[in-house]
Amino acid sequence: MSDTPFTQETHPGRPVVDRRLSQEAFRKLTSGQVINQTQYVNGQLAPNPLFNELYKERDRYYVEAYSNMGMELVQRRGFFYVRSLIESQGDDDSRDQESSVSIRQIQGVLLVLGRGVLEKGFMFEAMTLPEAGISRETLESIGSDPTMVLILKACKMDQSLPDAAKVALVDRDIAFFNDKGNLVLTDAGxxxxxxxxxxxSSEN
Structure with missing residues (x-):
């Protein structure tokens, strides 16, 4: 996963930090979640106030604040996440990771989803539209394929695909279940x- 930060214009002046939003963003980021630009609320996507808080004061306050705590606040198009400064200064294999296990789980579930959805005849957009998504029945069907089971087991995931998706993606805000119970990828996802x-594709 690339970690090239999405740059924004620096806003000069004194930072104006919302303490409540700042604390909530910190709690989420340090628990391994991402903060997306949009969030699923009442059946539709809405602006995420946590993202807006980080965005407006990123350069004036948050980058330095997280750095002082040994973390790098990384912004990519549509979301924020944090990583340890020790990791970010290491080699390429350690970047963008909470740990090698968690990154393998995320990649493994996404790989299974991508292959399975295409084999079922769905377009990629089906996984990204909040009113669409992939049903639990379809996820279970994809996850029952022996090849997909092996991929998940290699990532230390013995759950069914819906449960694996919850652990690897939903709990990290990389995906969500919509009102129909279908799995949808977030901005980060x-x-x-x-x-x-x-x-x-570049490796093939």
């Missing part, structure tokens, strides 16, 4: 998915 499959 779409980017990670594109990273994974563009990387695999």
């Amino acid at each position: 779409k980017t990670f998915f594109e990273d994974l499959f563009s990387q695999r």
